[in-house]
Amino acid sequence: MNLLVEKARRLLGRLVYARDGRCLGEVADCLLDDKCRRLAGLVIKAPLWHRPRYAAARDISSITSEAVHLRVSRLPYQPIKGRRLFGSGASLLGKIVVTTGGTGNGQIKDVLLDRRRLEVWGFEVSDGLVKDVLEGAKYLPRALVGRLAAEPGHMNAPLIGKHTWRGGERP
Template sequence: MRTFSLLKGMPVYSRNGELLGEVCDICIGEEGKVTDLLLQVKGIIGKKLRLPVSSISSYGEDGIMVEDLDRHSKYQETEGEYTMHHGQSLSRKAAMTPDGEQLGLLDDVYFLEKEGKIVGYELTDGFFSDITEGKRVIRTLEPPNIGKDAIILSAMNQRGGQIHDEMPELSKQGPW
C-alpha cells in the first residue's frame, strides 16, 4: 500500500537506468482508482508525462522502476479524471458522508500499488487540529462520489484523529 505523499518527488527509472522524471501527481479516475502517475520531466521546458500504474514493475524506497517505456504519454487533462494538485484538483476538497457530516479536507490517498485501488483517504481539519488531534484516515471499499465542491465518502472505518491513537494509517487487515 502506498500514499501519494510518499511517492511525490520520487524518481522514476527505466530498467536500463534512464531517469524518466519525478512523480509530481497522481491521476484518479471516476471509479476511485489511481490510473496514472504524473511525472515532471527535467529540461528547459518542464513537461509532464502520464505513466500508467500498470506499467510500473516495482516501487522501491528510493525510486520506481518501469518495465515498458512505450506506455508513457504527454499529460493532458481528461474529462472525468482528477488529480491531487493539477487539473481537477482534489487536495483540500471537503469530504462528506452521505448523511451530510463533514469529515475534513482531503490531504492524501492510500492505494494498492498493483491495481491502483484507493482504499483510504487521509483527512485534515487544519494545522493546529492535526497537531492536537492528528489526521484521520477513512477506509472505504466503495468509490467516492466526486462533486464540484465536495467528495462524498461512504466511511466504513476511521483511524486516527484521537490524541491517544498511535496509528494514523490504515490497518493492513481487510478484504484487499
C-alpha cells in the same frame, strides 16, 4: 510485513526508472481514474523535457520507497485521462467530507494508495492542524465512500471520527 499503503504525496519527487535502468525523471503528479478507485498513471517531469510525460498504471512495474520502476523504456507526451491530485487542476484534494446526515467532517488532505495493486485504499482527512496534531490523522477507507463530487467540492461519507491512522501504523 511491509506496509504497502502509502500516501500519494510521498510519491512526489520520487525518481522514475525505465526498464533499461535509465532515469526518466521524477514524479510530478498522480492521476486517479474517474471513480477514484485506482491509480490511472503518473505525471513525470525531467529537467530537459519542456512538456511532462505520462506513465500509465499498466506500465508501472513496482513502486518502492525510493523509486518507481516501469515496464517500458519510453514515455509518451499524450496525457492520460484521470483526476490530478496535486498541482494545477487538482480535482480531489480539498474536497469537504460530508456525512450522509449532512455534517462536515474535514477536507481530503491526501490519498492512501496500495503500492502493490495500485488501488486507492482510502483518503486522509484533515480537521485542521491543531486537531490533527492532538488527535492524529484521520483516514476514510475507500469502501465507506458513497459518492464523490455529489456537489462541487464535496464528498459523501459516513462519520469518520473512530478511524485514525498515525504514520508508522498499518491503516
